[in-house]
Amino acid sequence: MFKNLEVFRTAMSLAQHAGQNQAVVARNIANADTPGFQAQSVSHFAEIYDAPMQSALRQTRAGHFESTHANATSFLTNSQSESSPNGNSVSVEEEMLKSVEIQREHSRALAIYRHSLDLMRISIGRK
Numbered sequence: 001m002f003k004n005l006e007v008f009r010t011a012m013s014l015a016q017h018a019g020q021n022q023a024v025v026a027r028n029i030a031n032a033d034t035p036g037f038q039a040q041s042v043s044h045f046a047e048i049y050d051a052p053m054q055s056a057l058r059q060t061r062a063g064h065f066e067s068t069h070a071n072a073t074s075f076l077t078n079s080q081s082e083s084s085p086n087g088n089s090v091s092v093e094e095e096m097l098k099s100v101e102i103q104r105e106h107s108r109a110l111a112i113y114r115h116s117l118d119l120m121r122i123s124i125g126r127k
Contacts, residue, residue, distance in 0.1 A: 007116045010049070014109035017045045022102045024076065029095050036087040039095070043075035045105070 021042045031037040042048075083089045 005116075008113065011109050011113040011116065013049055014045055014112070015106055017042070017048060018102050018106035018109060021105070022099065025095050025098050025102065028090050029092060032088065032090040032092050032095075034088060037090060038078045038083075038088075039090040040076045040078055041098070043077065048075050 024040050024042050028039045078089075
């Protein structure tokens with residue numbers, strides 16, 4: 001039962017995805033006035049988690065790479081938003097809404113981790 005705790009890996013991956021997504025949103029907001037900057041976004045967590053890892057790195061021994069899931073940075077896409085006259089496609093309002101959604105995703109990941117840990121403690125007789 002305790003050899004493969006996929007729920008903890010999933011919660012960790014969800015939290016990492018939220019962090020990477022927040023970094024992309026922060027970069028978009030930081031470049032809101034940069035002429036020609038195209039806003040980027042990260043694919044949804046389910047798309048990234050289900051995708052096989054695509055790495056140019058070579059594995060030299062078993063267990064060298066712990067994650068079997070793709071890196072979120074390989075799933076960056078340019079926004080299809082309408083550009084301003086200077087070619088910038090960042091909408092600060094949209095980025096702020098994304099930021100709130102990302103915060104909820106991160107809170108969800110922490111709640112899953114916390115509840116799974118509580119369940120494990122209860123199953124071994126500790127509270």
